[in-house]
Amino acid sequence: MRHARAKEKGTRRTIFMVSFVPTLIVVIFLISWRPLLLPYFFRYAKWVITEVINDKQRVLENELQFALKEWRLYELESRFGQEWCKENVRQRSDVTWLTQVVNDEFVVPTLVLGHSIRTFSCQKNMIAFIAESVSLGARKSLQSVGWETRLVEEMDCDWLDSKLGGDRNRGFFGRPRGYRIRGTHTRFHALNYTQFSKILYVDADYMLMSNIDELFDIPNDFAAATCSRPGVLDPCFNAGLLVFRPDTTDYYGIMKLWFETTKKDTCPNDQVLLWHYYAADGNWRALPYTYNIRRIVFRPMKSFHFACCRPPKPWSARCRPSRKEAGDFKGPILAVDDMVFIFWKNFYNILKKYGLEDWWRSTKFFRPEQEFGVVPYADCWKQEPRVTS
Numbered sequence: 403m404r405h406a407r408a409k410e411k412g413t414r415r416t417i418f419m420v421s422f423v424p425t426l427i428v429v430i431f432l433i434s435w436r437p438l439l440l441p442y443f444f445r446y447a448k449w450v451i452t453e454v455i456n457d458k459q460r461v462l463e464n465e466l467q468f469a470l471k472e473w474r475l476y477e478l479e480s481r482f483g484q485e486w487c488k489e490n491v492r493q494r495s496d497v498t499w500l501t502q503v504v505n506d507e508f509v510v511p512t513l514v515l516g517h518s519i520r521t522f523s524c525q526k527n528m529i530a531f532i533a534e535s536v537s538l539g540a541r542k543s544l545q546s547v548g549w550e551t552r553l554v555e556e557m558d559c560d561w562l563d564s565k566l567g568g569d570r571n572r573g574f575f576g577r578p579r580g581y582r583i584r585g586t587h588t589r590f591h592a593l594n595y596t597q598f599s600k601i602l603y604v605d606a607d608y609m610l611m612s613n614i615d616e617l618f619d620i621p622n623d624f625a626a627a628t629c630s631r632p633g634v635l636d637p638c639f640n641a642g643l644l645v646f647r648p649d650t651t652d653y654y655g656i657m658k659l660w661f662e663t664t665k666k667d668t669c670p671n672d673q674v675l676l677w678h679y680y681a682a683d684g685n686w687r688a689l690p691y692t693y694n695i696r697r698i699v700f701r702p703m704k705s706f707h708f709a710c711c712r713p714p715k716p717w718s719a720r721c722r723p724s725r726k727e728a729g730d731f732k733g734p735i736l737a738v739d740d741m742v743f744i745f746w747k748n749f750y751n752i753l754k755k756y757g758l759e760d761w762w763r764s765t766k767f768f769r770p771e772q773e774f775g776v777v778p779y780a781d782c783w784k785q786e787p788r789v790t791s
């Protein structure tokens with residue numbers, strides 16, 4: 403027993419001698435040979451640990467740098483983009499921008515869209531399909547920012563229902579009356595506009611943040627941006643941006659598909675129809691998500707589409723920033739709500755630039771108490787909803 407304990411003690415002493423003594427020798431050697439090395443080593447180790455702990459902060463700082471750079475580019479392109487176009491790009495008569503306006507409420511975003519095209523695009527053809535219900539004053543304001551307004555027959559599921567007789571809202575794709583978006587299929591008219599080699603269709607609630615004219619040059623007959631950002635699986639496209647080559651055969655083909663699907667089952671929306679006509683057979687090009695960003699801040703931001711819910715569509719939302727608050731917005735874009743400030747800043751500028759102030763004040767959309775008020779935008783959302791027109 404005593405013998406075993408003594409042996410254990412001896413083993414410990416050996417380990418101590420083997421590990422500690424050489425370490426001590428090395429330390430003494432280092433201190434005498436390179437006296438600065440050791441304190442330097444400890445300071446360096448502290449830095450490594452600090453960097454590991456702060457890594458998230460460093461990523462955020464880098465993102466902020468991206469946002470600042472993007473904002474600077476946005477401002478430079480807004481200011482000098484047209485000069486660059488004049489020097490570098492030939493204007494084409496065989497391509498056009500296209501949108502559709504279903505009622506006066508959508509004239510507001512269409513003005514912002516039109517102005518963003520005028521600011522960033524080198525191509526000048528801009529056609530807006532308008533419904534009969536769009537007022538004369540609204541049409542004139544659209545024309546003043548550069549839209550060529552064309553009155554065309556509005557097409558949607560209700561239109562087809564009345565053509566075919568009866569309400570065809572049953573089945574898998576069905577949507578009850580009143581829940582359908584109006585005039586959704588009207589853009590199909592443009593498939594027959596064969597005087598153009600390419601049409602770039604965008605929804606009225608779409609807004610350019612940079613030049614995207616490269617889309618006029620893609621060789622495919624049909625292209626649209628994927629539904630979601632890279633890394634998120636959602637196999638579909640969003641029809642808010644479409645690039646297509648008009649073709650009479652395709653025009654009649656898609657109308658036929660629409661009529662037949664509706665007769666057999668129920669009326670599919672335009673996005674579903676386009677998917678089945680082009681994409682189901684692989685006859686389309688998937689564009690990067692950056693061309694049709696919705697609901698999130700995503701970089702690079704080539705455009706922003708005020709679709710659906712976040713941020714709420716600025717023109718119909720309960721709150722809007724005052725002219726002063728919108729004018730004071732100086733970037734960068736860090737939250738999706740910042741897009742609302744950009745929207746209104748552009749809109750208020752358009753009123754001035756194109757002399758639309760009188761028209762705007764005569765519409766029911768003008769809200770003097772908010773536009774010239776002092777309640778900050780963020781606080782407006784905290785207040786109880788009031789009934790506004």
Ligand SMILES: *[C@@H]1O[C@H](CO)[C@@H](O)[C@H](O)[C@H]1NC(C)=O
Nearest residue numbers: 591593594595596597650653
């Ligand atoms: C489509 O275009 C063709 C050829 O230009 C024309 O004959 C036809 O009437 C057009 N159809 C419709 C429905 O506009």
